Amino acid sequence: MPNIRSWLKYLGVFSFFWKLYRAPRARRYDMTFRALETAFFLPKDVRNVVVAHHYDLAYSNIFSRIMQFLAFKSLVWQKERVDILIVVSEYWKAYFEQFGFTRIEVVYNAFDIERYRRTPEEVARFRHRYGLEKKPVIYIGNPQKKKGTDAVYEKLVSCDVHLVTSGVKSLDIDTVHLELSHDDYITLLCASDLVVLNSLFCEGWNRVAHEALLCRTPVIGTRNGGMKELLEGAKQKPLEIETLSATVDAVMASREHYAEAGYAFASQFTMARFCHRTKEILCAE
Incomplete structure (x- = not known):
């Protein structure tokens, strides 16, 4: 049976159009x-x-x-x-x-660049709190179809890593799924060894990728929409789903290089600018 309450909100579309028409003409x-x-x-x-x-x-x-x-x-x-x-x-x-x-x-x-700094002690406490110790942590974004999270999960599930998701969950995949405040979400990015983002639609930019780079966490990602400019400017590896496991190994082997290259680019996008x-x-x- 349709959720009547969820559909009732669409009746507000008439008020929405009237306000858009009226507001700039009233004053x-x-x-x-x-x-x-x-x-x-x-x-x-x-x-x-x-x-x-x-x-x-x-x-x-x-x-x-x-x-x-x-x-x-x-x-x-x-x-x-x-x-x-x-x-x-x-x-x-x-x-x-x-x-x-x-x-x-x-x-x-x-971005407020200073907001993305975490001490090693803060990162360690976060990993301990959520059982993310002893293995690398790979954050794969929101578990939604449009984010391609299910395909990333299938390619990396056999790896000896913690696969982590957060936010709205519409896919049934067996990751460590966290509901976090924004500050804790930033700590998660800092605590991650790698971020993998498989967006299937044309992104405007991709704030998750950018925030990860500000946390000095490398990103493997698709090149859809404005995400291409971001990740190519930050000199990060592109995501090809069939070779993802090998790409993860390559980035992890040179993690410091990708982390510093990413931060150098991402940190230019300040509020003052x-x-x-x-x-x-x-x-x-």
């Missing part, structure tokens, strides 16, 4: 900011800034696919009203250029 604004998902009814005679993280309908439910599709089409149809389209990687800049947008700017994700770039774009004539 006079010099500039509006919209996410791609809300790029409906862009007003005239206002500077409209739209932020697009990524666009990929794969693995979404039917209602989400319809909403994403309509939002994307609405954005394209209204491109003359979009003064600035902000994207999060060069991949998405190239993607939207083919639809005729006149000004596309890349603003990369920002983000603020400077955003101000530069918005204040330009």
Whole structure:
């Protein structure tokens, strides 16, 4: 039987569209900011800034696919009203250029670099608390189909390692699955010897991969969407599922090299850089 409560929330879509239409017209604004998902009814005679993280309908439910599709089409149809389209990687800049947008700017994700530091004692306590001792720890992300976690599990389950997942669990795989606060999640990344991310959709960037690199933990990952720019810039190994076990062995044998190369790249994406770039774009004539 359908979950009535979960479907009732979709009735709010009518209120959602009305608010999107009404809000910028009820008062006079010099500039509006919209996410791609809300790029409906862009007003005239206002500077409209739209932020697009990524666009990929794969693995979404039917209602989400319809909403994403309509939002994307609405954005394209209204491109003359979009003064600035902000994207999060060069991949998405190239993607939207083919639809005729006149000004596309890349603003990369920002991170508080100091938040990703953990002492050896903190890492040791975390491993002991969750029974992650005596063997290497490999974090493989959220156990969801769109993240390709099941394929990674099948390739690495026979290895003598702790396979760890976290977050929303929609796959029945026998990993050490943890529900953590964000601070403990960062400690998990610091406690991991390696992170393996098999995203099957076009990522905007990939904050999990970036955060792992800030923790000086190497990442093996797919090259979908903006994730390609991140991992190639950080000089990390690409993920080929058929040869994953051999790639894991190669990275673990040179772990320090990949850890330092990754951190050197990832640590450039500071809050100060983000603020400077955003101000530069918005204040330009």
